[in-house]
Amino acid sequence: MPHIESVLSPTGRREAGVFSLPRQHGGLARRRLSRRTAQEPIDVSVCIASWNCQSLLRECLLSLRDERKHVRLEVIVIDNASTDGAAEMVSRNFPEVILHVNPANFGFSRANNQAAERARGRYLFFLNNDTAVPPGAIRELLDYALAHPEIGMLGPRLRDPEGRTQLSYRRRPTVAPLLHRSNVLRWTRLFRSAYRRYRRQSFTADSTRPVEVLMGAAIFLPRTVFFGVGGWDEKFTFGGEDMDLSYQVGKRFPVIYHPEVEIVHHGRVSTRQHIGYVSPHMAIGFARFLRKTGCPWPALWVYKLTIILDAPVQLVDKALQCLWRRLHGRHADAEKSRLAMLGQWYFLRRALVPFLRA
DSSP states (O other), X not given: OOOOOOEEOTTSOEEEEEEOOBOTTSOBSOEEEEEEETTSOOSEEEEEEEOSOHHHHHHHXXXXXXXXXTSOEEEEEEEOOXXXXXXXXXXXXXXXXXXXXXXXXXXXXXXXHHHHHHOOOSEEEEEOTTEEOOTTHHHHHHHHHHHOTTOSEEEEEEEOXXXXXXXXXXXXXXXHHHHHTSHHHHTTTTTHHHHHIIIIITOOTTSOEEOSEEOTTEEEEEHHHHHHTTSSOTTOSSSSHHHHHHHHHHTTSOEEEXXXXXXXXXXXXXXXXXXXXXXXHHHHHHHHHHHHTTOOHHHHHHHHHHHHHHHHHHHHHHHHHHHHHHHTTOHHHHHHHHHHHHHHHHIIIIIHHHHHHO
């Protein structure tokens, strides 16, 4: 876990601090103490790792204000050196939020660990900055967790802003379904059934059930469980960390999908804005997860070599697809193809060596 500095009151007691923007060389420009002391009981600490997406983060924090009517909570935002004014917005408009600004993008896992170290709640609720919480949702998660103390981790149903159910949990990935995602093998239909089981066939949206992997956009768990499994693995920069945390918790406790509670998740907004950062780290994260969960080294190397060979194929495919869509006036679809093309380009330029080492 990274070192977390304490904020002390004049009496020497540790208090929750609201951290504002760092100076150019990393010092804190100013610091304000909240009125709540560390002795005040907190039910839930909402932990948000934030990187840009200022408007969505504002929507998320506004939705959490209503939750204070239903449950004793604190909100902690760790900003990974946003460049769009997100941290300034939090400091200016949400004085109740505990804010810390990192001098650089430390990644999703490390930022979440920083938030957890500051947290005082009995339960931790890790929430993406592109989510919105309906009134009473955190109270419902807390009540369910209190009624089922044997649970290790709890995940709500995710819906997009139009109300469509998103993939909220999945099976733990193995090499076979990940190989099917490659262009060079998809046309052969090899591993197609394994991929369908991994992605969709096992997803039933309407019933509470034990699952293998919860999507990382919204994860609720006791702080004792979180620290007992070692927290988020900081070797995962972006991609695969939710699979790893689900796997570590699932070895000891049930991991439960609970669709009676719903969270709005915009999804892919930040990913599409930062495709050059996300795409290389996603590939590395999947490879690291396979190795960490005991994938045989011959299968792992087949996977790595397939992904490397597939990258230029996908690059050309997405470039042609983008051109065709633009010529036919499908500009929104063409933009998606362009971003996918850029993702492959950045992977080839920046991630080959780290990917092979993962």
